[in-house]
Amino acid sequence: MTTTILETLNWLDSDPSTARHLSAAGKLDKITDETLVPVKIAVLRNFTLEPTFAPCLKVKSYAAGLKPEIFLSGFDSAPQEVFMDGSDLYQFQPDIVAFAMRLHTLAPALVGSFASLSPEECDTQVESVLNRVVSFVRAVRERSSAVILVNNFELSAIPSYGVLDAQSSYGQHVVIRRLNALLREQIETIGSAYIVDVDHLISRIGYDSAIDNRYWHIGRAPYTLALQRRLAAEYVKFAAALKGKNKKCLVLDCDNTLWGGVIGEDGMDGIKLGATHPGSAFLEFHAAIIDLYHRGVLLALNSKNNEADAMEVFEKHPSSLLKTHHFVAKRVNWSDKASNLREIAQELNIGLDSLVFVDDNPFECEFVREALPQVKVIQLPADPTRFAAELYDKANFDTLALNDEDRRRSTMYQAEAQRHELKQSVGSMEEYLRSLEINLTIAPVSAFSIPRIAQLTQKTNQFNVTTRRYSEEQVTAMANSEDWLVCYAQLKDRFDDAGIIAAAFVHAEGDMAVIDTLLMSCRVIGRGVEQALLSSLAHAGLKRGCTRLLGQYIPTPKNGLVTELFPSNGFEPDPERGDGWWKLDLRGPLAESPNWLIVTDELNIEGSMSEVEE
Known part of the structure; x- marks a missing residue:
């Protein structure tokens, strides 16, 4: 991210008015930055979002490292857009389609005259809304591979039955919550479709701060700027996850961040960390961080301290929820924090733009911003009771799926440290690799592996x-x-x-097998996995009758690691296809997998090249 983008975002943050959102979006659109990843977001709505929602989406997208293009449908035009094959929506070819619908237009009776409805009529209304929205989503799913987002429905400001509303199974709020639950169940059955919890967003800022009823009646424009900003941020979390711009590692300061006070001066008994205020706020922050740990976020320390003093808190303080084993990298020293961050990224083999650095000190935060603009910096507020919410709102660790590999990620990095120790004790690299006893299974995609494979395409850079x-x-x-x-x-x-640490997508073109995508987790670089995978693909292509295996390298600011992948594995330039294309003649001798790997190759290309195995 360029300094100009950061300056524009900071300028907006100092006064997040409507006028500045419009101006900032225009300024950002003019900036050229090759590190930005293009994303197309379409919003289908049945209420007015002009003039600020598209600028809000753009600002949040640029802040996440995305280059946005926005399609905002006409008012209540979802039916025309989703059911017509040649509509403006499908010509736009979106990456994300978001449905922003309100019950006030879909089912006015559920909002404005609810008390007049019988239980049977309530059920009919709920079923009608559900069928209508789900039909929209399924229509898009049939015609587009875009990720689909569906807003749920906010509760009414004043329940129709007053205090009795919560006492009945057919109270207004109960019915709307039931509709939201049924909607979630239906959307869950549709591939790459997700609920956006608008009701939760409204609860975060309060109904009166989120909904302006006066503007609803004047121009069907109910959402305040505060709610539009939060909704835009929520959409962009999905976009960032889809485009591989979500973060991977949370790097934490210690003093006045993970506890109140300075451990080197106050000692174990003097720091604030415990069940009562103010220590309870830091304990709450620990719990929020551990939630991220269990979601697969890597944790690291970057603190100016004597290491023994800081680590004693994690090892011996009776109230500390965070323990030494939670952290995969530690830089507790007196070096500058930018240098420490560089070392952490290098140790974990991830990009600087995968890091989120959290500190309470304005000087340290500004120093890192200036030295490493790729790193997301969160300066904590003075009030520690706001730490957890600040982390939730700004860190951007969201993913589109959560699997066993995510939950075990920190354990995997700790195992890597054990491998490093073993490597130092053996005589040669091949001896080291043999001693690892590596078992590699190469298999066709199956239903269970699809979420992880999709996630790898979204995260691997x-x-x-x-x-x-x-x-x-x-x-x-x-x-x-x-x-x-x-x-x-x-x-x-x-x-x-x-x-699952690697994936490949290959399609047939006559007598050629063409590699569309080949990727691998950086955690396993140097073990021969890529050679084994290319060997397997070559043999699979040969069995299908192909004479050549083609591969393409498209350079990006991050993937220089694979510049020599194809030539170093026997491929030759393919001038017919142009720059970046490589070919391997399958009629000659084919390379085998490295002999230190124990390979189980389950690829089966009889009949079709691939099909999902249930």
Whole structure:
């Protein structure tokens, strides 16, 4: 992210008015930054969102490292857009389609005259809304591979039955909550479709701060700027996850961040960390951080301290929820924090733009912003009771799926530290690799592996030859096509089961097998996985009758790691296809997997190249 983008965002944050959102969006659109990832977001709505929602979406997108293009449908035009194949929506070719609907237009009786409805009529209204919205979503799913977002419905400001509303199974709020629950159940069955919890967003800021009833009646424009900003941020969390711009590692200061006070001066008994105020606020922050840990976010320390003093808190303080084992990297020293962050990124083999640095000190935060503009910096407020909410709102660790590999990520990095120790004790690299007892399974895509494969395409930036991003729906479609082979590699060794760590997408073009995507987690670089996977793809292509295996390298600011992948594995330039294309003649001798790997190759290309196995 360029300094100009940061300056514009800071200028907006100092006065987040309507006028500044419009101006900031215009300024940001004019900036050229090759690190920004393009994203197309379409919003179908039945109420007015002009003039500020598109600028809000743009601002939040740029802040997340995205280059947005926005399609805002006409008022209440969803039916025309979703059911017509040649509509403006489908010509736009969106990456994300969001449905922003209010009950006030879909089912006015559920909002304005609820007390007149019988229980049977309530059920009929709920079913009608559900069928209508789900039909919109399914229509998009049939015609587009875009990720689909569906807003749920806010509760009414004043329940129709007053205090009795909460006492009845057919109270207004109960019925709307039931509708939201049924909507979630239906959307869950549709591939790459997700609920956006607008009711929760409204509860965060309060109904009176979120909804302006006067503007609803004047121009059907109920959402205040405060709610539009939060809704835009929520949409962009999905977009960032889809485009691989979400964050991976939370780097934390210690003093006045993880506890109140300075451990080197106040000692274990003097710091604020415990069940009563103000220590309880820091304990709440610990709990929020541990939630992220269990979602697969890596935790690291970056603190100016004597290491022994700081680590004693995690090891011995009776109230500390965070323990030493939660952290995969530690820089507790007197070095500058920017240098420490560089070392942490290098140690974990992730980009600087995957880091979120959290500190209470304005000087340290500004120093890191200036030195490392790629790093997301969160300066904590003075009030520690706001720490957890600040982290939730600004960190951007969201993903489109959560799997076993995510939950075990920190354990995997700790296993990597054990491998490093082993590496130092053996005589040669091959001896080290043999001693790992690496078992590699290469298999065609299956129903259970699709979420992880899609997630890898969305998150992998460095070892990725084309950096094409795919949703679960798109992976499923390719897997079920006769012209495609979608496969994955799963690895385990004497220290850990790393799970699914690589994937490849190959499609047939006559007598050629063309690699569309080949990617691998950086955690397993240097173990020969890429050679084994390319060998497997070559043999699979040969069995299908192909004479050549083609691969393309599309350079990005991050994937220089794979510049030599194809030539170093026997591929030659393919001038017919142009720059970046490589070819391997399958009629000659084919390379085998490295002999230190124990490979189980389950690829089966009889009949179609690939199909999802249930």
